[in-house]
Amino acid sequence: xxxxxxIRYIGVNDHQVDLFEGQYVVPNGMAYNSYAILDSKTAIMDxxxxxxxxxxxxxxxxxxxxxxxxxxxxxxxxxxxxxxIGVFMNLYKTTTIVSSAKAFAMMQxxxxxxxxDRRIVVAEGDTLSLGKHTLAFVAAPMVHWPEVIxxxxxxxxxxxxxxxxxxxxxxxxxxxxxxEARRYFIGIVGKYGAQVQALLKKAAGLDIQIICPLHGxxxxxxxxxxxxxxxxxxxxxxxxxxxxxxxxxxxxxxxAAVDQLVEKLKIKGAPKVVVHxxxxxxxxxxxxxxxxxxxxxxxxxxxxxxxFPFMRTFIEHLTERNYQNRMIxxxxxxxxxxxxxxxxxxxxxxxxxxxxxxxxxxxxxxxxAESSAQLESLADEMCQGYKNxxxxxxxxxxxxALFNIGYGxxxxxxxxxxxxxxxxxxxxxxxxxxxxxxxxxxxxxxxxSYHVIKQTGIMNLxxxxxxxxxxxxxxxxxxxxxxxxxxxxxxxxxxxxxxVFLTQHVxxxxxxxxxxxxxxxxxxxxxxxxSESRVLSKVExxxxxxxxxxxxxxxxxxxxxxxxxxICGYIxxxxxxxxxxxxxxxxHGASDFEPIK
Numbered sequence: 001x002x003x004x005x006x007i008r009y010i011g012v013n014d015h016q017v018d019l020f021e022g023q024y025v026v027p028n029g030m031a032y033n034s035y036a037i038l039d040s041k042t043a044i045m046d047x048x049x050x051x052x053x054x055x056x057x058x059x060x061x062x063x064x065x066x067x068x069x070x071x072x073x074x075x076x077x078x079x080x081x082x083x084x085i086g087v088f089m090n091l092y093k094t095t096t097i098v099s100s101a102k103a104f105a106m107m108q109x110x111x112x113x114x115x116x117d118r119r120i121v122v123a124e125g126d127t128l129s130l131g132k133h134t135l136a137f138v139a140a141p142m143v144h145w146p147e148v149i150x151x152x153x154x155x156x157x158x159x160x161x162x163x164x165x166x167x168x169x170x171x172x173x174x175x176x177x178x179x180e181a182r183r184y185f186i187g188i189v190g191k192y193g194a195q196v197q198a199l200l201k202k203a204a205g206l207d208i209q210i211i212c213p214l215h216g217x218x219x220x221x222x223x224x225x226x227x228x229x230x231x232x233x234x235x236x237x238x239x240x241x242x243x244x245x246x247x248x249x250x251x252x253x254x255x256a257a258v259d260q261l262v263e264k265l266k267i268k269g270a271p272k273v274v275v276h277x278x279x280x281x282x283x284x285x286x287x288x289x290x291x292x293x294x295x296x297x298x299x300x301x302x303x304x305x306x307x308f309p310f311m312r313t314f315i316e317h318l319t320e321r322n323y324q325n326r327m328i329x330x331x332x333x334x335x336x337x338x339x340x341x342x343x344x345x346x347x348x349x350x351x352x353x354x355x356x357x358x359x360x361x362x363x364x365x366x367x368x369a370e371s372s373a374q375l376e377s378l379a380d381e382m383c384q385g386y387k388n389x390x391x392x393x394x395x396x397x398x399x400x401a402l403f404n405i406g407y408g409x410x411x412x413x414x415x416x417x418x419x420x421x422x423x424x425x426x427x428x429x430x431x432x433x434x435x436x437x438x439x440x441x442x443x444x445x446x447x448x449s450y451h452v453i454k455q456t457g458i459m460n461l462x463x464x465x466x467x468x469x470x471x472x473x474x475x476x477x478x479x480x481x482x483x484x485x486x487x488x489x490x491x492x493x494x495x496x497x498x499x500v501f502l503t504q505h506v507x508x509x510x511x512x513x514x515x516x517x518x519x520x521x522x523x524x525x526x527x528x529x530x531s532e533s534r535v536l537s538k539v540e541x542x543x544x545x546x547x548x549x550x551x552x553x554x555x556x557x558x559x560x561x562x563x564x565x566x567i568c569g570y571i572x573x574x575x576x577x578x579x580x581x582x583x584x585x586x587x588h589g590a591s592d593f594e595p596i597k
Contacts, residue, residue: 003210003218004156006133008036010044010059012052013170020168024187024284028180029170032080033214035160036063037153040131043071043098045151045160046214047084056084057091068092071120071128073135074099075162076148077106081214086111089118098122100139102147122149138202140164142195144188150199157209163189164199165226166215178229181216183288185233190291190321196234200227228489235471236324238294238504241389241491242272243382246286247299247331248279248308253366254333258299260367261331261375268383269390278310287317294504295327295382298344299361302334307343315347324352325467329378331361338362353467355539357381385536389493389503394534396496401508401533404463405431405439408541411462411476412441413500414452421492421500422481424449425473427544429461432527439512441526446587448482450524457514459526460499465539468505470551478568478585495532508535563593571596 001009011033020026032048034056042064048056060069072088072095075081085107089097097119099107104114104121122128124139133155140148143164151160167181189196211219211226219226232239243265249255258275265273274293276286290296300311328348332340341360348354359381361374388394413423428442441461443450453459464472475486487500495501501509512528542551548566555569562573568586572593581590 001218003035003212004158006038007153007156007158007212008038008063009218010034010036010056010063011171012048012055012059013172014049014052015170016051021188024168024183025282026168028168028173028175030080030168031171031215031217033212033216033218034059034081035212036060036069037130037133037135038063039133041070041129043073043128043130043135044069044088044095045073045212046075046081047072047088049080050083053084053087057087068094070095070130072097073128073151073160074103074107075150075160076145076214077103077110078145078163079110082107082110086113089115094118096120098128100147100149103149106147138199140195140199142192143199144192144195152206152208157207159203159206159208159211161211161213163214164196165211165219165230166213167217169216171217177217177226181226181229182233182239182292183284184215185230186288186291186321187284190233193234193236193322196230200231200234203227224488231471232489233291235469236291236322237469237471238325239292240272240294241386241503242274242293243270243295243297244286244289244293245273245275245297245299246278246290246311246314247275248277248301248311249299249333250301250303250308254299254301254331254363257331257333257361257363257367257371257375260372261297261299261379264376264379265383268379269386269393270383271386271389278308278314283310283314283317286314287321290318290323290326291321295329297329297331297378297382299331300333300340300344302332302338302340305337305339307340311340311344312347315344319347319351322351323348324354325469326353327355327357327382329357329359329361329382331363331375331378333363333365335365338364355467384538385503388534388536396532396534398508398533398535399437399530401463401510401535402431402434402437402439402530404508404535404541405429405461406541406543408543409464409473409547411464411472411502411506412443412449412453413460413462413502414449414456414458415499416452417455420481420485421487422449422452423476423486423500424481425477437530438515439510439528439530441512441528442520442523443526444523444587446522446582448480452481453514453526454517454524458497458499459512459514459528460495460497460501460509461512462502462506462509464542465505465507465537466542466546466550467539468542468551470553472505473547473551473568495534497531501534503536507537507539507541508533557596560596562596564596566592566594 015029035045037043128135136152330341359377432438511532516527518525563577
């Protein structure tokens with residue numbers, strides 16, 4: 001397979017494997033990818049699984065004939081990619097192996113040698129010239145082994161991404177990328193979200209046209225789609241709106257309660273309800289869905305003064321993969337000494353940003369009037385936001401949304417005269433009067449949204465809630481809507497005024513119409529009436545202080561001299577900060593910088 005004029009695919013498809021890594025069902029097999037780069041010097045990128053040695057060597061011979069490649073580049077030492085290093089190096093005795101120091105130590109364990117006489121050890125920032133192709137190496141520790149490197153070809157702008165952007169499934173089978181890539185990521189890489197985030201930040205500075213992973217198809221189009229999904233998955237954010245119900249049932253009474261709850265959730269506006277009977281489902285599929293959707297309901301029986309084994313296994317799969325930023329409801333069943341709810345609750349103690357519903361459903365053997373009423377209450381809690389996202393069920397004049405305005409942080413959404421949606425972060429909003437209700441919004445004139453709102457006279461005020469990740473601030477605060485589609489990859493909902501309102505990480509929104517304007521030189525104050533107001537959740541509004549203390553990453557200032565932006569953490573290195581300096585990330589001026597101490 002030809003990838004570019006100088007890069008060839010030499011990998012293999014595996015339809016013999018039934019369980020990848022001994023636990024993941026792969027009905028459509030696996031691909032073990034390897035690549036050849038042809039230049040003045042030639043290179044092979046990684047090997048393949050031990051069961052396909054001869055097929056892989058045949059692929060190499062078709063390209064190179066009897067000539068030895070100059071380099072074997074090893075990015076990852078897992079045996080599905082590295083099993084044939086020893087065979088290859090014995091066959092091609094003039095080839096030099098290129099890898100990280102940790103990888104060579106692992107080669108000693110696997111093959112009894114570190115190839116000291118013909119190796120090149122590379123680290124972050126090192127390069128290797130093949131002629132017109134220069135390979136730049138980027139350290140990617142714990143994505144998802146400690147020795148991993150990824151490689152960027154500066155000539156063809158190809159990222160060889162190791163296990164990143166991989167998926168289950170052989171290349172000769174057509175299937176949805178996201179489904180099997182999500183299951184692959186959550187199952188295998190999910191624990192290492194912080195490390196993937198670090199790698200994505202490095203990749204953001206590269207001009208990437210093609211991604212060549214070690215599993216799955218070569219990605220050549222719409223790369224923003226794949227990058228956005230990886231950002232969502234690795235930041236443990238919500239990908240899709242919906243509710244997952246994971247249940248176990250011995251004699252059917254708990255399942256009967258779940259079936260009733262499903263109907264209630266659908267009636268109350270849940271956009272998607274997914275049910276997994278944990279004794280019968282593919283556990284990896286259930287785990288994948290729990291990470292995909294924003295809300296989770298766990299229903300199980302008390303069993304041996306504990307919980308049903310399949311439920312414990314499921315929860316342990318979640319917690320060991322850093323499950324977080326989710327809303328959880330609990331249903332327990334017990335005939336004489338129910339304790340399942342307490343046990344399930346305690347199993348999430350080490351997870352971040354888990355919010356349990358106020359309602360817990362307590363079933364004593366079978367549903368009765370009391371536990372049925374609890375089911376109704378649980379459905380109401382789970383669907384509060386969904387109800388107000390739907391056009392037909394929304395309460396559009398809920399002025400309690402005003403109570404969520406404080407010295408907080410907000411996303412202002414608007415639409416320019418060409419119909420392009422925009423959004424930005426603001427922190428200066430105030431309710432002025434209540435008869436009639438008036439709200440003031442202050443916006444910096446340098447922001448594109450200021451220009452748009454001056455033209456159109458309408459905006460939506462989205463109150464950011466405390467569960468919002470830093471990625472939301474990066475999306476809406478650190479880039480300009482004039483040049484970037486800030487809503488790329490997001491599910492869109494619109495209010496009656498035609499503008500976008502956010503459905504995740506906000507507790508309410510208000511549609512505003514500009515009635516008056518006050519010019520403040522660098523800023524403008526828009527005084528607005530309220531045309532619509534909806535409450536989406538009970539999570540508290542994020543204040544500026546909460547953002548500073550709990551959300552914004554701490555800037556890496558150790559060993560650096562200069563100034564740091566108090567808003568986004570950007571570091572300006574230099575003795576003096578120019579008075580007219582504007583932060584290139586968040587666009588705040590010099591007054592929002594402080595000296596590094």
